[in-house]
Amino acid sequence: MRIILAPMEGLVDAPIRETLTKVGDIDRCVTEFIRVTHGMLPPRIFYKFAPELHNGSLTEAGTPVAVQLLGSNPEMMGRHGAKAVELGAGQVDINFGCPAKTVNKHKGGCVLMREPELMHEIVAAVRKAVPADIPVTAKMRLGYDDRSMGVACAQALEAAGASEIVIHARSKVDGYKPPAYWEEIAKAREAVNTHVIANGEIWTVDDYWRCREVSGCEDVMIGRGLIARPDLARKIRASQSGEAVPDMTWPEAVALVREYASVLQGWLEDRFVTGRIKQWLNFLRQGFPEAEALWPEARKIRQVAPMLACLEGPVTITDFRAA
Secondary structure, rough: OOOEEEOOOOOOOOHHHHHHHOOOOOOOEEOOOOOOOOOOOHHHHHHHHHHHHOOEEEOOOOOOEEEEEOOOEEEEEEEEHHHHHHHHOOOOOEEEEOOOOHHHHHHOHHHHHHHHHHHHHHHHHHHHOOOOOOEEEEEEOOOOOOOHHEEEEEEEHHHHHHOEEEOOOOOOOOOOOOOOOOHHHHHHHHHOOOOOEEEOOOOHHHHHHHHHHHOOOEEEEHHHHHOOOOHHHHHHHHHOOOOOOOOOOOHHHHHHHHHHHHHHOOOOOHHHHHHHHHHHHHOOOOOHHHHHHHHHHOOOOOOOOHHHHHHHHHOHHHHHOOO
């Protein structure tokens, strides 16, 4: 069993990777995608998205971090894959799953699932450009317009040399709306010999076991579920041996948010830090009733100190505005 933290654009940045991997039982992380177009990106862009490159591509907790690329030009993707490895990447991942309209409009992410031949060219170019001992992996959905392309695209990625394929159990059109079609992952998994990892709609320990049964995948990638419940990986791991571990408490969750905010303040202006905290708090509402209770007031706060004070206990809205 392996549990991988998903690369959620605009949320799962390096500080949150550091924070969540310290909780434990996350086996791997993947960066937000680095957008590859027609020009060669300088090293500072790689370091911006993957500062872990300065630490052997590991978080401080020792969790490996893959560098993810997104683009449609095979030659440039290959060159950027080689550059990522030159800078210290231990794994290069390719994004064929992003459903964002702007990304798809510029021929990146999930829209490429309309062209499995091009997906093959991209992965083959990256595979050829990086050393043989560096895994080249890919993340995709079940299709763009519908869920009919899972098998064909997985086979294209396998033929190109992908060592692992993560499949999000929805199409682009499905977005993130429940349900997740884990049974469609099973069809793709059965059609290839390459290792397949399931992704999508895993919020609880029970969800993990249902996904495993339906998809046939022991390994999973989890995004929103780990943001909402930072101890989810730990609880899934314990369930394998039948061990029961206590739920993370709200004070423990607040301590994580505080740590996250402290790191962010070295990166961003306070107003942006507050925005990132709100993003996380919005997800925590699904895992903690305390977060749900605080949300109506917390969402109005614009500064870091009163936001953190809000998480610690009841404070009046007058206090927030005064701060």
